[in-house]
Amino acid sequence: MGKEKQYTVLPEGGITTPKGFKAGGLHCGLKKTDRHDLGVIVCDVPAAAAAVYTTNLFQAAPVKVTRDTLSEGGMLRAIVVNSGNANACTGDQGDADARTMQANMAEALGISKNQVAVASTGVIGELLKMDRVNSGIAELPSRVLGDAQGSDDFCQAILTTDLVKKVSCVTLTLDGQQVTIAGAAKGSGMIHPNMATMLGFVTTDAAIGTPLLQELLREVTNVSFNMITVDGDTSTNDMLVAMASGLAGNRELTRNHPDYEAFVQGLRHVCTELAKAIARDGEGATKLIETTVVSAVSDEAAQAIAKTIIGSSLVKSAVYGADANWGRIIAAVGRAGQPVNVGTVDIRLGDIPVLEQSRPVPFDEEMALEYLKTGTIGIHVNLNMGSGTATAWGCDLTYDYVRINAAYRT
Structure with missing residues (x-):
């Protein structure tokens, strides 16, 4: 990696800052408090997508659904996420519930279910209250915004024991075009990833194909999310998903692209800042x-x-x-x-x-x-x-x- 910084940090940026992305969140009743517990990220166009997942052998239903979905096409239009319930170790019913979340979110947005990823976080071993989840999903499209409020609502919806939201955003230049990379994450306890974080989401408007995005996500994860620990525990639900809308107008990135290094630096900064934020917000942590x-x-x-x-x-x-x-x-x-x-x-x-x-x-x-x-x-x-x-x-x-x-x- 080059030593000269080739990106600019956007302190006020969020996951809706890259072109083509909107987000939202609401309280559907999975949490006992009135904090948001259901959120969605939506892309205006099919986005190249990549992900890394927990290495825990007990993988939660949403992890399996998202992994299967991305293996079929590598493109996404949306990611629906709930907090308050991990939907892990819940058997066939849990698998069916995750599929239902995917299908209902797709129907509510008018898109194919094969372009919807699913993520969950919270208590292990309890079935989702699907009546509340389904009602929330039906309402979510009306809460989706392409501004800072949409990003903030989503970030609130993915928190569990977290005390603060984790957001990072940078801008850089590819082929003379402004490109933005943004990320949001949650994680505070049960953190010792061997792939990613508890839950992490990256959006960018760069033009980049799914195979290269997948390679880069793994490379960057190894020096960011894989280098944090809070308590030595790897969750059943850890997942990091990246989506690239391609709407910035640059030529599709390759490893030989003259601005390739700038993109790598920007992606690494976003992921490293999110990882550090998770470590800083470790449960009960003061330092x-x-x-x-x-x-x-x-x-x-x-x-x-x-x-x-x-x-x-x-x-x-x-x-x-x-x-x-x-x-x-x-x-x-x-x-x-x-x-x-x-x-x-x-x-x-x-x-x-x-x-x-x-x-x-x-x-x-x-x-x-x-x-x-x-x-x-x-x-x-x-x-x-x-x-x-x-x-x-x-x-x-x-x-x-x-x-x-x-x-x-x-």
Whole structure:
């Protein structure tokens, strides 16, 4: 990837900013609160589409429906999403309900059901209240808007224990045409993706074919959503779906396109910002932890070590307690299952060196304490072995995480 940034961040942008996209959301009664719990993204034209899915063997009904749908054509006009119920481990009835959501959304929008994806998030093992879902779907088209309100309503509709919406948007130039890439995601707990996030959605008006979009989505996912963890759990419902309307007017992207790198950078920024937002909003979290590993024997080794560090309950607890206990970090490095020279490891907390050549160095404990009280904590590990690098994101482990999950169903 080139070093010069080739995109511009649009702070006020959202999933309806790319040409051809609208969205909306409403409360249909799946949640006990009055927060939105049903949403839809709609494209004016058939959009090239790609997706990555959970690697959990117990895949929820909507995951199976969307996977089957995209395998048949790779084009979408809409994605319907509910929160408050995962429709996972619900047997044949759950599969039928997901198909019904797809068919009813298609009928309400006047499009083919083979161009509708389905996603769900919430409690596992409970059947959907389909009377409420069906009533909501019938009303959704009247709530679909092509402005910031439509994007906001959709973003609210996909939240569960999330405290904040997760949105990112950039613009860039392809063939002299302005192209926009936007994304929305939800995720706060049960986060340790091995493909994507809890739920993520990317829209763009770039012209790009389904095969290349699928390749790029996997590549970018590996350095963004696959590099976060909150609690080490991979959900039954994780899904990331991308749609490209092609309405920006650029020539169809290929890997040889002169502006290809700009698009990759923009897509990577959107996905990375969403991933970081999920880690920052981890259930009960008070701090974002960003761990960078450099000079590993390979990028893959660096990724494994970085994720082991941020996934360590001991590291997460130490960060919560503002305890500069580098011993927990070096222990995580050593158990990651990757090559490590045990005599050459350097560790910094922010700008504070705590270990050099695998030996402790004196540091100001008060300065470290003050740093560890801030909202974003950087852990930097230099293995002094090779050229492999990676960055992973996580959050601290607090008492509130246990409180939230001890009463999740109630």
